[in-house]
Amino acid sequence: MKEGEAVSSSVIKRWLSKPFVFFTLIMLLKCLLAWGVIFDHPLSWQAILTELPFAWVLFSLIEGLASRRKFGYYLTVNLVMTGIYFAAIMYYKYFGVIVTYHAAEQMNQVTEVKSSVFSLMDPYYLLVFVDVIVLGYYFLLNKKGRSYKKERINRRSSRRVYTALLVASLAVCLFNILPNKASMNEIKKAQEMGILNYEAYTIFAQDKLDPVPASQITQDAIDKTKGIQHPANPYLFGAAKGKNLIIVQMESLQNFLIGLKIDGQEITPHLNAFMKDSLYFPNFYQMVGQGNTSDAEFVSNTSLYIPPKGAATQMYVDKALPSLPRLLGDGGYQTATFHVNSVKFWNRGELYSALGWQKYYDHSFFGEEDSFFFGASDEVLYRRTTDELQQMSATGRPFYAQIISMSAHHPFTIPASKYKMKLPERYEGTFVGDYVRAQNYADYAFGQFVQELKDKGLWDNSVIMVYGDHMGLPIYSLDKDDEKLMKEIYGHEYGYSNMLNIPLIVRVPGAEPKTLGQVGGEIDIMPTAANLLGVSLANHIHFGQDLLNQTVNLLPERYYLPSGSFIATSGILIPGNSFADNTQYPLAAHDKQPAATEDEYNRALYLLRMSDSYVQLLPDKKKN
Numbered sequence: 251m252k253e254g255e256a257v258s259s260s261v262i263k264r265w266l267s268k269p270f271v272f273f274t275l276i277m278l279l280k281c282l283l284a285w286g287v288i289f290d291h292p293l294s295w296q297a298i299l300t301e302l303p304f305a306w307v308l309f310s311l312i313e314g315l316a317s318r319r320k321f322g323y324y325l326t327v328n329l330v331m332t333g334i335y336f337a338a339i340m341y342y343k344y345f346g347v348i349v350t351y352h353a354a355e356q357m358n359q360v361t362e363v364k365s366s367v368f369s370l371m372d373p374y375y376l377l378v379f380v381d382v383i384v385l386g387y388y389f390l391l392n393k394k395g396r397s398y399k400k401e402r403i404n405r406r407s408s409r410r411v412y413t414a415l416l417v418a419s420l421a422v423c424l425f426n427i428l429p430n431k432a433s434m435n436e437i438k439k440a441q442e443m444g445i446l447n448y449e450a451y452t453i454f455a456q457d458k459l460d461p462v463p464a465s466q467i468t469q470d471a472i473d474k475t476k477g478i479q480h481p482a483n484p485y486l487f488g489a490a491k492g493k494n495l496i497i498v499q500m501e502s503l504q505n506f507l508i509g510l511k512i513d514g515q516e517i518t519p520h521l522n523a524f525m526k527d528s529l530y531f532p533n534f535y536q537m538v539g540q541g542n543t544s545d546a547e548f549v550s551n552t553s554l555y556i557p558p559k560g561a562a563t564q565m566y567v568d569k570a571l572p573s574l575p576r577l578l579g580d581g582g583y584q585t586a587t588f589h590v591n592s593v594k595f596w597n598r599g600e601l602y603s604a605l606g607w608q609k610y611y612d613h614s615f616f617g618e619e620d621s622f623f624f625g626a627s628d629e630v631l632y633r634r635t636t637d638e639l640q641q642m643s644a645t646g647r648p649f650y651a652q653i654i655s656m657s658a659h660h661p662f663t664i665p666a667s668k669y670k671m672k673l674p675e676r677y678e679g680t681f682v683g684d685y686v687r688a689q690n691y692a693d694y695a696f697g698q699f700v701q702e703l704k705d706k707g708l709w710d711n712s713v714i715m716v717y718g719d720h721m722g723l724p725i726y727s728l729d730k731d732d733e734k735l736m737k738e739i740y741g742h743e744y745g746y747s748n749m750l751n752i753p754l755i756v757r758v759p760g761a762e763p764k765t766l767g768q769v770g771g772e773i774d775i776m777p778t779a780a781n782l783l784g785v786s787l788a789n790h791i792h793f794g795q796d797l798l799n800q801t802v803n804l805l806p807e808r809y810y811l812p813s814g815s816f817i818a819t820s821g822i823l824i825p826g827n828s829f830a831d832n833t834q835y836p837l838a839a840h841d842k843q844p845a846a847t848e849d850e851y852n853r854a855l856y857l858l859r860m861s862d863s864y865v866q867l868l869p870d871k872k873k874n
Contacts, residue, residue, distance in 0.1 A: 269324045270309050270412075277305045277331060280378050281445070284335040288342045289441050300444025303422040305331060310416035314409045325385060331446060332378050338445055344660075345540075346726045346810055348440040350452040352540070352559045427451050433827040435812035457559065462856075462863040472793055472860060475853050476804050484799045488784025490758050494643065494712040495578070495650040495779055498699075499546055500692060501658045502722030505532055505753040505838065506739060507689050513674050517690050520697030521755070524716065528757040530765045531797060533837060535750045535817050536720045537772045539809035543654065544596040546719035546772055547587075551575060551605050551652070553776040553792035555861040556808055567600035570871040572790055574776045575650060576606030581785060584608060584642050584649040588635045590616045590625030590656055604871050611638065622665055628657040628695035636702040643708060655692060660722060662688035670694045682735040685722050710759050713782055715775065718752030721810075725749050747822055750810065751838035754797075758782055769803040769819050769837065793861050806854040816854035820846045 281301035286292030308331075312323045341349035423444075430442040431451070440448040473479070508525060510517045538545035541561025548562035549555070551573045557565040575585040586609040593599040593612040602610045616626040616634060626634075635653055642649040657664065662684040671690045677683030696716075703709040725744060728736065736744035754770060756778070770778075773794035780787050781796040795803065805817040814825040821844020822835040829851045834844040 269321060270313060273309060273324050273328055274302065274305065276328065276381050278302065280332060280335050283378060284339055284445060287339045288348070288445070289437075296441070297444075299422070300426050300442075301446055303419040303426070304444060304446040304450070306415060306419040307423060310412040310419060313412040314416065325382070328385075329382050332382060334446060334449055336378050338449075343726050344724055346724060347812075348436055348445070348448060350449065352452075423447050423450075430827070431455070434814035434825045434829075435827065437812055438826055459558075459862055459866065460859060461866065462860050464863075464867050467791065467860050467864050467867075469788070469791060472791070472857070473795075475857055475860070476793075476795065477802055477853070478795055478800050481799050484781055484796065486758065486761060486798050487781050489761055490713045490782045491784035492648055493759065493783070494639075494648050494708065495583075495783060496639070496703075496708075496712050496714045497550065497650075497652045497775070497779070498655065498696070498714065498716045499543070499550070499652065499719045500655045500696070500716060501543065501719060502660060502662075502685070503658070503689065503692070503718030503752060504721055504723065504749075505534065505718070505751040506748065507686075507693075508532070508753050508755075510739065512677070512686065512739075515671055517671070517686055518693040520693050520700065521716070521753075524696075524700060524714075524757065525753075525755050527763050528714075528755045529761065529763065529798070531754040531756075531768070531770050532751075532765065533767055534717065534752055534754040534770045535772075535805060535807075536718070536752050536810070537805060537807065538720045541596055543656075543719045544598060544601060547598075547652070547654065548601065548605075549772045550717075550775040553773050553794040554865060555773065555793060555806060555858055557865075558808065558858070558862060561596065563597040563601045566865055567597060567604045568870055569604055569865060569868040571604045571606070571865075571868065573605040574779060575608070575652075577780070577785060577787075577790060578650045578783070579606060579608055582647060584645065584647055585651075586611065586638070586642070586649065587652045587654070588631065588638075589654040590631050592625075595624070611635070622657070622668075623659045624656050627668070628655045628692055629698060631655060631657075632695055632699035633702060636699065636706055636708070639703075639708055640706045643711075654719075655695070657695065658685075658688040658692040658722070662722070664688045664691055677735060680731050680735060681728065682723065682732045689722070713759070713779070714757045715754070715779060716756075717754045717772065717775065721749050721752065723749065745835055746811070746824070747835050747838040750807075750817070750822075756782075766797070768797055768801050769805070769817065770797045771803070771805040771817065773805065774803070791864060793857060804850060804854055804857070806858045808858070814851065814855060816846070816850065818846055818850050818854075820844055820850065822846070823851060825851065 278298065281297050282292055282294070285294055285297040291297065308327045309324070312320060312327065316323050337349045341347065426443050427447050430439055433439040433442065443451060507518050509522055516522060536546070537549050537556065539556040539561065541548070541556070541563050544563045545556050545561055548566070552571050554571070556562055559565070579585045585607055587602060587607050588611045589598065591613055593602070593610060598612070613625045616630060618626065620627040620630050631653065635651070639649065639651055664687065668691045669687060671687060673683050673687055677686065700709070703712065723736070725746070728744070733744065740748060754775070771794070774797050775794070777787055777792055777794050777796045778798060781798055802819045807815045807817060811824055814829070816823055817837070821837055823832050823844070823846035825832045829848050834846055836842060836844050
């Protein structure tokens with residue numbers, strides 16, 4: 251080795267021996283990995299300029315304040331920031347949003363869905379932890395490493411230098427944060443601020459509700475904001491008066507499955523047959539948030555929007571919620587909800603009491619018979635539920651039952667014994683293929699349910715509403731093979747409008763079957779059911795609308811789309827920093843150019859404020 255090269259190598263080693271430099275390089279690699287996954291910018295100067303100053307703030311504090319155990323502090327800070335990046339990657343892969351500290355409230359749910367979490371993980375994501383393991387072993391457990399750490403790393407640094415760097419780094423962090431506080435789009439906000447700065451910002455920022463006065467939260471005001479008027483003689487009002495109501499919420503059911511054939515195989519033959527005998531709404535959309543399935547239960551039964559932060563089961567269960575179970579129960583109906591998982595999962599016990607259900611059936615009722623994922627299979631769910639419904643019917647009083655199917659749950663790897671179709675070779679071993687096969691089984695179980703209702707004499711005396719709780723195939727979770735399969739299915743690139751599109755199918759005994767193209771969302775289920783049963787909502791605040799008697803709609807979205815996003819008859823709008831730099835997409839059932847307006851944007855935001863304010867004004871529920 252030449253003398254110059256030896257000197258150069260010596261200089262590099264000397265600099266790398268400085269923990270500040272060494273850990274800066276490590277964090278640089280990690281932030282570039284996170285940006286590559288989340289923002290699709292694996293090599294970005296913006297990533298460096300927004301992420302490293304935050305790390306330098308912490309590293310400067312260590313250098314300025316720690317004279318002993320310096321490496322331990324570095325390793326701890328490195329581990330925390332690594333955990334943040336890893337959580338951000340994994341959360342984005344499923345929800346398509348940036349994780350915040352609010353998601354910590356979900357940690358007790360992770361063990362229940364660990365198979366879903368692992369299915370989202372590409373092995374290279376784990377590279378973010380390699381240094382933590384190697385350094386932890388070398389410097390904490392290896393004798394040579396401990397000696398090196400004592401001699402070289404724990405040397406006292408120049409406090410004046412690191413104080414100056416601390417001040418400069420803090421200034422850069424604030425420069426990244428403050429101009430972007432007002433951005434509506436959380437993805438853009440995190441990108442402009444930097445992921446670490448954004449996480450810190452969400453902790454210290456106060457999300458204060460700008461309340462709407464109670465006097466202004468009236469049904470007339472809501473309807474006016476939505477741009478709807480009620481007809482004097484509503485279509486099908488009371489068409490099913492006095493009949494039972496059965497609402498089936500099917501796990502991860504997306505609308506593209508209805509009528510789909512793959513190489514000549516019908517994927518949902520039983521739902522297809524049910525649809526041909528029903529009112530079918532193909533332009534229907536999910537409205538859930540952090541609570542997913544439990545949020546769908548909340549929205550469909552209250553006609554209220556999900557909370558701005560957290561799941562409804564965490565934020566709203568202390569309130570006595572006006573709801574469909576409570577409304578029908580006051581009208582003489584028996585009410586019960588059926589779910590094979592434990593009622594403790596997602597705090598459902600509290601949700602059910604807040605909604606006013608008279609009875610709930612959970613894992614303690616269905617047990618472990620034919621169990622996979624969260625509990626008993628859909629076949630057991632439907633069979634045992636039908637037995638209970640028959641007993642309820644025998645009392646002579648109508649009932650309202652909501653049934654939550656679970657067998658087609660992410661990651662959709664159902665047991666081979668439940669396969670009811672043979673996948674084409676190109677679908678085998680893919681996420682999309684597993685999804686299709688799981689939904690084919692769920693459809694099979696639903697077909698058995700239909701037959702059991704007929705056999706037990708419940709079919710002709712019941713309104714049956716079926717809808718998907720939320721999407722099953724997030725755009726952000728698909729690899730190249732999955733994207734290719736979705737393009738084959740749709741005939742075009744799989745987009746937001748396809749992802750959020752779920753079916754609503756309503757069978758009303760005696761009503762003419764038809765397909766209805768109006769836009770709807772889960773918030774519209776309650777008023778649509780009330781119309782069919784002839785139940786007045788005149789004195790019942792609701793933010794949805796009866797889909798049978800309206801042709802326009804405005805659906806504010808939260809969580810799976812950035813704040814300020816909405817779905818309307820005019821299309822899907824996702825704001826940027828504000829309305830001015832928005833992006834629009836056509837609806838799933840339309841190919842015309844969307845033309846959502848700023849007026850719709852402002853009205854959608856106001857509807858959310860009204861709903862949030864209304865819930866805060868509700869009385870607390872009575873404690874048992």
